[in-house]
């Protein structure tokens with residue numbers, strides 16, 4: 222399913238930028254040669270250059286060649302990048318997609334030009350394997366642009382359109398969320414090792430169990446408590462373990478962590 226639109230430049234090819242590039246290639250949406258990856262230390266992109274991607278440290282040159290420009294630097298690095306590419310931006314031809322937390326569409330136009338077309342996307346690192354939960358928003362009512370971004374990210378997972386003011390919440394729940402669930406799986410595997418399994422086996426067993434639990438919700442459109450009730454036999458071991466976890470603040474820890482992350486996500490750019 223090769224994409225018919227032209228080249229894409231990813232400015233800031235770190236963890237999420239490279240995951241996005243690999244995901245788009247894996248999905249067959251782009252060939253590596255249609256993706257230009259930039260970072261200041263472009264030598265670190267050598268393995269990707271060998272795999273056929275365009276790589277460079279020159280953001281402006283990359284922007285001039287691209288129809289879609291993805292901004293994937295840290296919030297604190299953004300203004301410098303925008304200063305460097307401003308003269309290469311062409312609103313008639315180009316769409317900017319920002320995956321940067323805490324930076325609004327208006328912030329980007331303020332740093333570039335009032336007519337720049339911007340859509341925000343908040344993916345997560347599972348994008349590299351086509352499993353991202355990506356939230357999409359824009360303050361411009363340009364259906365064509367939103368549809369294009371949806372089409373792009375639909376190839377590498379699931380998308381949902383949200384209001385822009387919820388983007389920091391989306392960052393915490395879905396982007397940071399990968400780390401939260403991974404830590405939960407890791408902790409479960411540590412428990413598994415303590416009760417008798419070798420560490421690699423415990424990790425694989427915990428990960429598949431987590432995947433099955435998530436799929437119960439996604440495939441059956443079921444509620445967690447409904448599925449939990451099916452596991453907790455009366456006077457059984459599940460309810461004993463679950464209640465012990467709750468006594469130690471399991472749900473509360475997740476809720477408080479997500480609230481703090483969302484608060485921090487909203488301040489990443491402003492507090493830089």
Ligand SMILES: NC(=O)C1=CN([C@@H]2O[C@H](COP(=O)(O)OP(=O)(O)OC[C@H]3O[C@@H](n4cnc5c(N)ncnc54)[C@H](OP(=O)(O)O)[C@@H]3O)[C@@H](O)[C@H]2O)C=CC1
Pocket residue numbers: 232233234235236237238259260261262263280293294295296298301302320321322343344345346396397
């Ligand atoms: N990691 C994640 O799971 C997610 C991250 N995000 C957002 O994506 C952005 C990037 O995060 P992440 O990938 O984790 O961070 P990284 O630090 O891994 O990536 C940022 C990249 O930007 C490059 N960079 C910095 N300055 C410039 C510049 N002037 N020109 C070109 N490239 C530059 C850096 O390389 P070098 O130093 O060589 O220039 C680095 O590779 C953040 O804004 C974050 O909020 C969003 C969703 C998920």
Ligand SMILES: O=C(O)[C@@H]1CCC=N1
Pocket residue numbers: 322392396397
């Ligand atoms: O930790 C961060 O700030 C970024 C944003 C979402 C995931 N990683």
